[in-house]
Structure formats: C-alpha cells, structure tokens
Amino acid sequence: MTRHRALLDLAAEFYEGRLDEFPVWSSDAGRHSTPKQPDIDSRLADYSEAAQARRAAGLARYRERFAAIGTVGFDLDQQVDHRLFGAALERAVFADEVLKRESRDPQMYVDECLNGIFSLIKKDYAPAADRLRRATARLRAMPAFLETGKKNLARPVALYARLATESARAAEPLFVESLDALDAAAPQGQKLSAADTKALHEARATALKALSEFADWLDAKQKTGAVDPRFAMGRQNYERWLAKVALLPLSPDQIVAIGETELARSRATQAWIAPEAARAPHPAPPANQEEFLRSYEANTAGIVKFLTSHEILSIPEGIGPFSCRELPRAFKPTAPGGFMNAPGPFDTDPSGFYFIPTYDPHPSNSYLKWAIEDPRPILGHEGIPGHHYQISLANRVANPIRRLHDDGVFIEGWAFYTEEMLDRAGMYNDRPDTRVQVMQLLRMRAARVAVDVRLATGDWTFEQGVDYFMKEGGLDREAAEGETAGAAANPGYKIQYLIGKWQIQRLLGRVRDREGASFSLRRFHDRLISYGSLPVAVIEELMLGEAAEAGPS
16 A cells, blocks of 8 residues: 555545544535444534544544655655645544634534524425434433533633523524424425424423533523633644644734735725716516515526636536525524535535525615625525535545545635635626625725734734624624624624635646636636635645745735
8 A cells, every 4th residue: 555545545434434433524514424423414513522532543643654654756646635634633633632612612412403494494405304303302301411511611612602592592493493394395205204393392391401501501601701802822823723734834924914905995996887887777676585586596597608708617427406595494503694504525416506685675684684785795605606516526536535624714715705706807897886896895804804813823812803894894783893803703704704815826827827828717717616626725735836935925
C-alpha cells in the first residue's frame, strides 16, 4: 500500500468514526444507516465523561498515525491531501482544547435536540412513518441527554446560556406542528399507527418538559451569577484557528483591513447608484404567496439562462432540481429569513430547496423586503450559481478528504462572490435598485468582519460590536444585537463570506494575468468549483501549481 493510499484510508476511517459518534450530523449529511450503526437516525450524541474520554483517546491515535505517514515523496496533489486532513484533525483538537463546548456552551445541547428532529423531517428520504418513529426515539433520548449537559456545564458562558434558553423555549412549533404536519401529509400506508402516534405524543411531551426545565436551569445559573461573562477565545487562539484549521494565510488585523476596505466601497457605491435607483420604475410586487413562490422559481430559470448565454460557467448534467418552499411557521422563530437546504454528501436525492418567508406586502423583515423587490441576488446566492450548484458538485468529488472537508470560507465565499459577479456581468443593468441591494448585502457582510475578529480576540465588548453594526453596517439595534450575538456564539463564521469572496477575486485576477488573451471566465469558474469545498489558498496552489503567497499583495 502506498503512503498516500494509507492517508486516504485513514481519513475515510476518521470520518466514518466521527459520523458514528455524532448521529445528528450523520442524518443531516444523508447517511441514515451503516453496518455499525443501523439505528443512527434514532440516536443523539453521547457527551458523557466516558464518551468524551474515548473520543479524545481515539483522536490522539489518529494524530499519531497521521504523523507517521509523512509527506516524503508526495507530489503537490498528495501534499494538499495531507494538509487538508491535518486541518481536519486540528479542527477536532481545537474544539477540545479551545472551544470546550461540552462544558461552556449550552447551545450545543439545545441544537442537538432541535437539529435531531429537523434532520429527519426536512427531506423525504424514507416513508413518513419510519421517520416519525425515529423522531420518537430521539425525543425519548432528550431528557437524559439534557441531564448530561447539566453535569458538564459547570459554569457556562453567560451569552451562550441566554441564547440557548431562547432556542429551548422556541422548540414547541418544531416538535408539534412540524411533526404533526409530516404525519398529516403522508399518504395512506405511510401514516403512524394509533400506538405509534401515542408513543410520539408521550415522547414529545417529555422532551418539551425537559427542554423547558433545561431553560429554567440556565435561567437560575444566570440569576445567581454561576456563569462566565467571557466568551472571547483570545488573539493567540484565533490566530491558531486561522492558520491551522481554516488554512487562511492572513492575520486578524489583515482580515479586519479587508473588511473595512470593502465596507467603504459598498457604502460609496450605494451613494453613486442611489439617485438612479430612486428614479427607476419598480415592478409591481407579487399579488400573493403563490405568485411570490412562482416568481422565485421563474427567476432561477432566468439566472441559469444568463449564466450559460454569457459563458460565465457550465451547468453540468445531473444537478438536482432546486425549488422554493414556503417557510413552515414552526421554523420562523429560529429562521425568520428562511434557509437553504443543499443535498448532503451521502444523499441519494440530489434536490435542494430554499425555504422563503411567508409573503407580506408590507414586510419588516429585511431579507423578505429585498426578496420582494428583486429575489435574484439572494436566490443566486442560495441556489444556482451559489450553494445548491457548488455543494452539489462538491458532493461528486471521489477523494474522501476533499469531499468531506466542507470549508466554510469557500462555501460562503463562493455564494457571496456570485452576487456581485452577476451584477458585474450585467444581469441587473435594468434594475439599479437591485444593484443597490447587492451593495447593501456587501455592506452587511463587510461589517461582520471586524465584529467577528474583535469579539473573538477580546479587543471589543459585546456593546462595541452592536454599535459598529449600527453605525457602519446600517442595521437597526435589534438586527445589530442579533448579528453580534451570532458572531460571539460562533467565532470565525462571520468572516467567511467576505474573506472567501476576496480570496476568489484575488485568484481570478492572478489567473487572468497569467493566461492573458487565452483567459476564459467560464473555464476559471468550472475549474475553481471542481476541487470541492476546499480552502481558497489550497485551491490557489492547485490552480497555479505553486505555493500561495503568505498574505495580501
């Protein structure tokens, strides 16, 4: 066996083991049964002290085996695989050594409960009755699971406790309305029996009670001060995450500088376009929900036609259908702007869908307001050429290291890149107001960058993050507080959109300079997407066949 083959086998074994250890992640990825875990859709993760110790020991063994493989004699492709799997191992180590979510973050336990149900009902991968019986099993497991959380959370982070409490108290619509709707919509022969329905209702009541008690327990901790006010990981740890997990060749200060540059550009561009946008006629809004949904799907077809006619990228055969659905009422408390569901790496169904908010002719929701004015920027981000297109192609990569890497900087960076790409290519020449919308989306994402970095490094307080979003990002206070909470709760996530986009733009310019008159935008995009969801710095090495530069030039 070659050493590269040993590396691929080690990675496949690692990911298989992690999927077994984290069943909700497995369900979400479309992996619903394995020889080792045929009932994986019926389980929640085990966060007992013994299970954590077992995983830590296993991770140490993987790292030893990985180090023994080395890279001597590896070509560029093989060296890339080695770096990627090293980053995957480092992600797990970083979670254990720095994030310590089991003992610091009650959101992890609430999210496991909520996503444990959502991952079973969002796609029709099996008959409704089968999925509902698995949901019953997960509901039954929740009280003991949450008790384990209480044992682990000696002094949770105060902000995380507040967010977890809000989520736990919003679980009822998902557990009641969504599960009941799944059974009601099932054809005859796929509905639950009377005994199974009774079991579901009993398990649901017990799970909701356990979540309510968990929220009360967190409230009590907050009132008595048995929480940690600190959420920042610190500059040294943030730099470690950038370099070793995200493989981003940038410092925190360089990232902030990129964000501030793009923030200034977006605000200036809005100012330049605004007078023309104010004078331009606006199309009549949709008459109702059905017309709103149809307009989304009609616009998807228009975007695909534009991409192919302008030779921007190829749409290969086999990309699954992409549809828009009304956001179920049960999901509105946690996803008021809607959400995308791309096919998972193990899904046999290649379809994807985007849940959009219920139509309101006088919306207060900014995303809904933009969608009514012109859905194409958000639709392109979520569907084609954005997430649905890119992730669908990433799922086809045979190499397990690359197929399962799912680098968020590339995933979000690509989808965000396509928003301005379509604008620059001329898609919105007829709608200056849409061009203003594209710049507003850029402004919001650019403002996120400084908040993410400064909160994670400990340079800013929570209130300073809120103030920055309001003054620089143009958000109202409620939206600013929500964005700041999201940045504090998930450090590193908010930079992904803008920094990934910036890296792709930088690579685009380098490739065009290198190829000169022979450059093809379609060829560049097709090749960029072909590697899977890898860090852009790694893709740059593969595309250029040379080591990427260490930072911005």
